[in-house]
Amino acid sequence: MAKNINNRRGTSVKCYRWYLVLFLSFLILSCARGGTYPLLLRYQPTQTFQNLQQRMGATLGLAPFKDERPDTLYIGFSSPYAGLSTYFKSEPLPIEKTIQASLARILPLYGINPVAVPSWDGKPESLKRTEVDSVLLIEIQKFWIEGKASIIQTNVRTSVGLLLYLGVRKEGRVYTRKLESERERAIYSLTPGKAEEILNEMLAEILDSYFSNPY
Numbered sequence: 048m049a050k051n052i053n054n055r056r057g058t059s060v061k062c063y064r065w066y067l068v069l070f071l072s073f074l075i076l077s078c079a080r081g082g083t084y085p086l087l088l089r090y091q092p093t094q095t096f097q098n099l100q101q102r103m104g105a106t107l108g109l110a111p112f113k114d115e116r117p118d119t120l121y122i123g124f125s126s127p128y129a130g131l132s133t134y135f136k137s138e139p140l141p142i143e144k145t146i147q148a149s150l151a152r153i154l155p156l157y158g159i160n161p162v163a164v165p166s167w168d169g170k171p172e173s174l175k176r177t178e179v180d181s182v183l184l185i186e187i188q189k190f191w192i193e194g195k196a197s198i199i200q201t202n203v204r205t206s207v208g209l210l211l212y213l214g215v216r217k218e219g220r221v222y223t224r225k226l227e228s229e230r231e232r233a234i235y236s237l238t239p240g241k242a243e244e245i246l247n248e249m250l251a252e253i254l255d256s257y258f259s260n261p262y
Contacts, residue, residue, distance in 0.1 A: 088250065091251055108179035108181065108182040115187060116188065177216060181213060184211070192242050201234055202233055209227075213261055
């Protein structure tokens with residue numbers, strides 16, 4: 048009889064210790080500090096583009112891209128079930144130059160020489176004053192990822208929206224396209240690595256769509 052009582056006491060002590068460990072773990076997580084993490088944004092096409100040089104010309108002027116979002120400091124956050132949120136920034140900063148650098152790296156693969164132009168007002172009349180075959184200007188209207196965790200999963204919402212202006216000098220025309228993509232998914236945890244992967248996928252989705260049919 049005494050042995051059974053001791054066994055019960057031992058089991059109770061073990062259960063108590065287990066609950067104590069869980070409580071302390073939850074307390075530590077609740078007091079944990081968030082932080083800001085850089086995400087390496089990089090456009091990597093997932094397809095090839097036929098006749099892109101014929102449509103854009105051998106030289107493409109890249110006017111300074113613009114970030115038109117209300118909050119240009121961050122590109123998202125992850126809110127855990129317990130603890131403080133983690134915020135994400137573009138790497139390198141600012142995001143508009145990051146995207147522009149990605150295009151400058153990709154375009155030569157299609158026989159297009161990207162040339163930085165100091166400015167362009169987006170109007171057909173000003174194309175006559177340029178010395179390139181066409182000019183591209185991109186306005187970033189949406190670029191955001193957020194994850195909100197529950198006890199069993201993290202709900203992630205991502206939105207990317209670009210407004211693209213392509214001026215073709217020989218035609219004296221400006222072609223405008225607005226491309227947006229929004230996606231929601233449930234994952235285990237939105238880590239900085241996962242956030243980087245999702246944003247780069249959606250950036251590739253939009254830019255692939257554009258270069259497949261720029262006008």
